[in-house]
Amino acid sequence: MVNVTRGFRSRRFATDDRLPPGQYLTDGFPVLSAGPTPAVPQDEWSFMVRNGGQVLRSWAWDEFMALDAQDITVDIHCVTRWSRLDTTWRGVAVDDLLADVDTAAEYVLARSYGGYTTNLPLEDLLDGKAWIAYEHDGEDLPPEHGGPARLLIPHLYLWKSAKWIKSLDLVEDDDPGFWETLGYHDYGDPWREQRYQGD
Amino acid sequence: MTARRAETATASTLCLRVEDWNGHLPGQHVDVRLTAPDGYQAARSYSLAAPAAGGVDGVLEITVQRLPDGEVSAFLTDDLVVGDRLELRGPLGNWFVWQQDDPAPVLLVAGGAGLVPLMSMIRARDRAHIPTPFRLIHSVRTPDDRIYADELERLAAQPGGPSVTWLYTRTAPQTDKRRPGRLRPNDLNDGSNWTLDAAPTCFVCGPTGFVEEASNHLLAAGHHANRIRTERFGGR
Numbered sequence A: 001m002v003n004v005t006r007g008f009r010s011r012r013f014a015t016d017d018r019l020p021p022g023q024y025l026t027d028g029f030p031v032l033s034a035g036p037t038p039a040v041p042q043d044e045w046s047f048m049v050r051n052g053g054q055v056l057r058s059w060a061w062d063e064f065m066a067l068d069a070q071d072i073t074v075d076i077h078c079v080t081r082w083s084r085l086d087t088t089w090r091g092v093a094v095d096d097l098l099a100d101v102d103t104a105a106e107y108v109l110a111r112s113y114g115g116y117t118t119n120l121p122l123e124d125l126l127d128g129k130a131w132i133a134y135e136h137d138g139e140d141l142p143p144e145h146g147g148p149a150r151l152l153i154p155h156l157y158l159w160k161s162a163k164w165i166k167s168l169d170l171v172e173d174d175d176p177g178f179w180e181t182l183g184y185h186d187y188g189d190p191w192r193e194q195r196y197q198g199d
Numbered sequence B: 001m002t003a004r005r006a007e008t009a010t011a012s013t014l015c016l017r018v019e020d021w022n023g024h025l026p027g028q029h030v031d032v033r034l035t036a037p038d039g040y041q042a043a044r045s046y047s048l049a050a051p052a053a054g055g056v057d058g059v060l061e062i063t064v065q066r067l068p069d070g071e072v073s074a075f076l077t078d079d080l081v082v083g084d085r086l087e088l089r090g091p092l093g094n095w096f097v098w099q100q101d102d103p104a105p106v107l108l109v110a111g112g113a114g115l116v117p118l119m120s121m122i123r124a125r126d127r128a129h130i131p132t133p134f135r136l137i138h139s140v141r142t143p144d145d146r147i148y149a150d151e152l153e154r155l156a157a158q159p160g161g162p163s164v165t166w167l168y169t170r171t172a173p174q175t176d177k178r179r180p181g182r183l184r185p186n187d188l189n190d191g192s193n194w195t196l197d198a199a200p201t202c203f204v205c206g207p208t209g210f211v212e213e214a215s216n217h218l219l220a221a222g223h224h225a226n227r228i229r230t231e232r233f234g235g236r
C-alpha cells in the first residue's frame, strides 16, 4: 500500500538503479557513530584474527601495510538513508587475512577500538566481498570514518563495516553486536531494506 | 498533522496524531516518508521533541529545521498543512535515550536543531518531577535561532530547573560576555563541577561537525568515552 503525500512531487528525476529502496544519494560523507571518535595512532594499532578467544594471527601497522593491498571502488549505503556511489578505498581482502584458517565457525564478531561490535556471517566476509580498508579517496582514512583502519563490507548497511577495527573473532553463534542489540537487523541487506529487527 | 507552531523563522514544530502508538523514550526518533504520485519516495529521520502524552491516539511532536533546498525539511516546513497525512515509522533508536531512573547527572550539548531530542529529555524530567541535575549548552547562530527559548527560560527559572546556557556562533546579545564563535574547549570545560566531579552522562547532538568537535572537547576535558552518547544529524 502506497500512501501518496499530498503536495509532494519527486524532484530527483535521475532515480538510479544502483540506489537501494528508501535511500538517497549524497556527495558528502556523513558520519554515524554512537559516541566520540576514538583516537588510535597507527603505531598503537594492531589487528587480530581470533577463534574461541585464541589469537590465530595478528599484525602491527607496519606488518599490515606490507600485505598485498587492493584498490576498491564500491557503492556504500548507510541505514540513516544516504548512499554514495563509486567510493574509492585501499585495503586488504579479508580472504587474504583468513587464508588457511581452519574453523568450524559460521559467524564473525567484528570488534573495534572503543568497544563497538557487529555480527556477520563468515561467508559474507569471503570471496572478495570484504576488506580491511585504510585509505579512502587516496588519503589515510580519517578517524571519524574509522581510521586508522575499518572493515569495509559494502553489500551490507554501513554499520556492519566496523570502524576502528581491532579484531575479527570467529564464533559459532550469531550473537548480536552493538546496534543489533539495540534493535537493528542482524544481517542488514540494503536491497531488502533490513534496517531493524523484523524487517 | 493536527497542528503546527513556528519555533523560529526557519523551524516549525509539527503535531502528529498517530493511532496505536505505544509510547517512546526521550531521545528516540521516527522516520518520515513522503511519496510522490509517481511512486518516488523520500525518507528522513526526525527526533521526537516531547515525551509521549499516552492514551490511545498518541500525539507526537517533531521540530523540523528548514534547510535551504532541503528536499524533506522544506516540504514539511512549507507545504504540509493541518489535516495532511504522513507515513511514520518508529519509535527508533534505543541508544541515544535518557533512562529516567538513571541517577547520574545529565549534560546536554546541542548544536542547532540537535536540541530536539534533548528537549524531549528536559520535558520528560520536568513532567515526571525528576530531581536529576540537568545542564544544557545550546549553540546557535543568533538569539533568533533559539528554538524553545521561552520554555527553556521558564524551566531554568524554576527551583530545581535545568541550567541553560546559550552559545552564539554569529551574533550574541549585547549582555553576553562570550565572544561569538564556534564551540571552544572552555565552553564545555568551565571549571564548574559539571566538568568532571559530577561524572555526568553526556548527550551530544547536532550537525556532524558540531558533534565531532563537542565530543572531542568533552574527551579532552576528561569525560570518559563511554559516558558520551552522540547523535549526528548529517551535514558538515
Ligand SMILES: Cc1cc2nc3c(=O)[nH]c(=O)nc-3n(C[C@H](O)[C@H](O)[C@H](O)COP(=O)(O)OP(=O)(O)OC[C@H]3O[C@@H](n4cnc5c(N)ncnc54)[C@H](O)[C@@H]3O)c2cc1C
Binding pocket: A028, A080, B029, B044, B045, B046, B047, B048, B062, B063, B064, B065, B066, B067, B068, B069, B070, B071, B072, B073, B074, B113, B116, B117, B207, B231, B232, B233, B234, B235, B236
Ligand atoms: C537520528 C536523526 C534524527 C534527526 N532529527 C532531526 C530533527 O529533530 N530535526 C531536524 O530538523 N532534523 C533532524 N535530522 C536531520 C534530518 O533527518 C534530515 O537530514 C534533514 O532534515 C535534511 O533533510 P532534507 O531532505 O531537508 O535535506 P536534503 O535534501 O537531504 O539536503 C539538502 C542539503 O542540506 C545538507 N544537509 C543534509 N542534512 C543536513 C543537516 N542535518 N545539517 C546541515 N545540512 C544538512 C545536504 O548535504 C544538502 O546539501 C535528524 C537526523 C537523524 C539521523
